[in-house]
Amino acid sequence: MRGLYFNGGLQLKEDLPVPEPGPGEALIKVMAAGICHTDKEIVNGYMDFKGIPGHEFVGVVEKVDDPDMLGKRVVGEINCPCGVCPLCVDGKTNHCHDRTTLGISGRDGAFAEYLTLPISNLHIIPDTLPLYAAVFVEPLAACFRITEQVHINPSNRVVVLGDGKLGLMAAQVMRLNGCALLAVGRYTHKLKILDRLGIRTVKQEDLDTRERFDVVIESTGSPEGFDLARALVDAAGTIVQKSTYVESINVDISSLVVDEISIIGSRCGPFEPAIRALMRGLVNVQELIDRRFPLEMGLQAFEYAMRDAALKVILEMKTYPAEGLREPGEMQQHSVI
C-alpha cells in the first residue's frame, strides 16, 4: 500500500505491506487523516518513532470479527493499552506503560491506505457527520479532556493561550460553558475564526498582562507560554497545561504554594463528547482546515503544515465531497497571511 514512512527522514512509499489485524483488532481503510503538531514533532525526532505516523483519521472498517462494525465509518482512540496492568484496571488505560500509540509509539499510524486498531478503540461516526468534521474528533476530544479534569465554573474568567488548532478548539469548548473567555494568539486570520463565534480575542502583543484569570489554558507550544500563563493566572487559579516543551523550564515553586496555583497536565480525551459536540454543531472545526492534499503529495503536505501560520492540513486517500468546507480560494486566503 501507499503511505508515509518515517525512519529519521520522511519518505513516501508505494510498497508498504497492508497490516494484518491481530486478535480483537480491525483493519481500517483510511479515508482522511489530519497532520497534528505532534506529527511535526515526530518528523523532528520526538519519541524516536519509526514507522507510519498519523493518528487523527476517519476510515471504514474493512476487516473485523464483529459483523456490526464491518463497513462502518469510524474514528479511533489512539492509545492501545495492555488491559491488565494496575493502571488499566484502574481505568487509566491512556497511561498504561505498555501501551502502543497510533502513529506515535510502537504502532503504525494513519498516513497510509490502511491501519489496524483494537475494535474497542473505535467509535462509529454518525452518517450525517461530515468527513472533514470527523477528522477533528481526536484533537477535539483532547479539549474535552480539560473539562473532564477541571470543573470550569460558568462564572470563571478563562483565557486560552495559543491560536494553533488545539487552542482554537479549546477556546470553542470553553465558549460553551458560559465563562468569561479571552483567546490570545499571534495570527489575525486564526483569531478571526473565534471572533466570528463571539469570542473575545487579542493578539499577544496587545494583551493587557494586568488582567487575571481563574483558569489559563496553555496551548502555545512554547516555554514562554508557561511564563505568560503564570503571570495571568489569579491566586487560587488553575493552569491547564496542554503544551509540551523540549526543554525543562525553571519554576518558582514557592509562589505556586503562596498563591495556591494548580497546574494540571492534560493530554488525550473522551471521544463521545467530541462527537456529540460536532453532531450538535457546537464547535466549528471545518473552518480550521487550511488545505487538503492527496496522500501521494504527503511530503509537500508536511512541508506546508510546518509553517507556523498554517492551520489544519489534511491528507486524503481520494477526494471526498467537501461538505461544509470553505472554497479553496477562501481557505488559501487564511493561510498566506
Next chain:
Amino acid sequence: MRGLYFNGGLQLKEDLPVPEPGPGEALIKVMAAGICHTDKEIVNGYMDFKGIPGHEFVGVVEKVDDPDMLGKRVVGEINCPCGVCPLCVDGKTNHCHDRTTLGISGRDGAFAEYLTLPISNLHIIPDTLPLYAAVFVEPLAACFRITEQVHINPSNRVVVLGDGKLGLMAAQVMRLNGCALLAVGRYTHKLKILDRLGIRTVKQEDLDTRERFDVVIESTGSPEGFDLARALVDAAGTIVQKSTYVESINVDISSLVVDEISIIGSRCGPFEPAIRALMRGLVNVQELIDRRFPLEMGLQAFEYAMRDAALKVILEMKTYPAEGLREPGEMQQHSVI
C-alpha cells in the same frame, strides 16, 4: 510588654508597646504560641518581615466591642484581608493582595504578651480542648486545606513526604479517610509517632522508589522533595505542594502533560474542621510538642527549634497545666536523637 522582635536580628524586648485594637479588632492576651517552620525562615530573612513574629497561638480576648467574645479563649486566622477587592469578594480572602498576615507580613504577631486581630478572624476554643492542643489549630487547618482542594478517594494510595510538624499532621489527616497511606521521613523518633497510630512509615533511605501513589503530599521543605514527589506520583496523579523553596527549580513540563500530573499549591486552611478533629480526638498533636519555653527564654527557644531533629517548640507566657502532655523526660528523649 515583653516580646520577641525581629529587625534583621531577633531580640527579646521588655518595653514593647501593648498594641491598640483598631475598629473591629480585638486585643488578645497570648497564652502560648508555637514556633513554626515559617518563623524560622522569617528570622533568616524571608518576607523581609520586621516586627514581632509568631502566628500559631492561643489567647484570651481582653478588649473587644463584642461582649460575646470578651474573656473567651481563642485561636485566630492569620490573614487579615481588605474585604473589598475582587479576590475578597470572590471569597479568596487568604489571597487578598492588600492583606496583612499575623507575624509574617505587615502585622505584629504572637511572640509577645499581646496581639490584635480582627474579631472575624477569631475562633472560640471549646473549654474542654487542652491549651496545648489548641496551639496546633492553625497548622492543622493547613492540613485540612489539602482535602478542601483535592478529593482524596478512600481507595487512593497516598504518600506524605517529610516528617516535620506539618508532615506529621498531614499524615494524620490522611489517615482518617481510609486511603492506603505511607509516610516518609528522616527521623525514627518522629516516624514512631505515626507508627503508633497505625500509619505505615519508612525512612527516606529505605524507600522503595518503584512504588507509585495517586497523591503525593510534598512537605519536606527541600527542593529534592519535589523530585522525589515527581518520581513517586503515578500517571494521572496529584502532587500537593506544601513546601516552599528559596530557589526556583527545574521542572520537565512535557512529562507533566504526558503523564497528566496535577500540582496543587496549598497554604492556609479552614480552622473549624481542625478544631472539630482535635475535639473528636482524631489527631494527636500533643505528642508533637518537643519542648516548652517561657517567653523570656524566647531566643533559646528559637535556637532549639532551629535543629532539624526538633519537633514543635512552644513559647508560653506562664506555665499552664500540661493536660495530656508527655512528661518532660519523655519529650526530651524524642528530641535528642
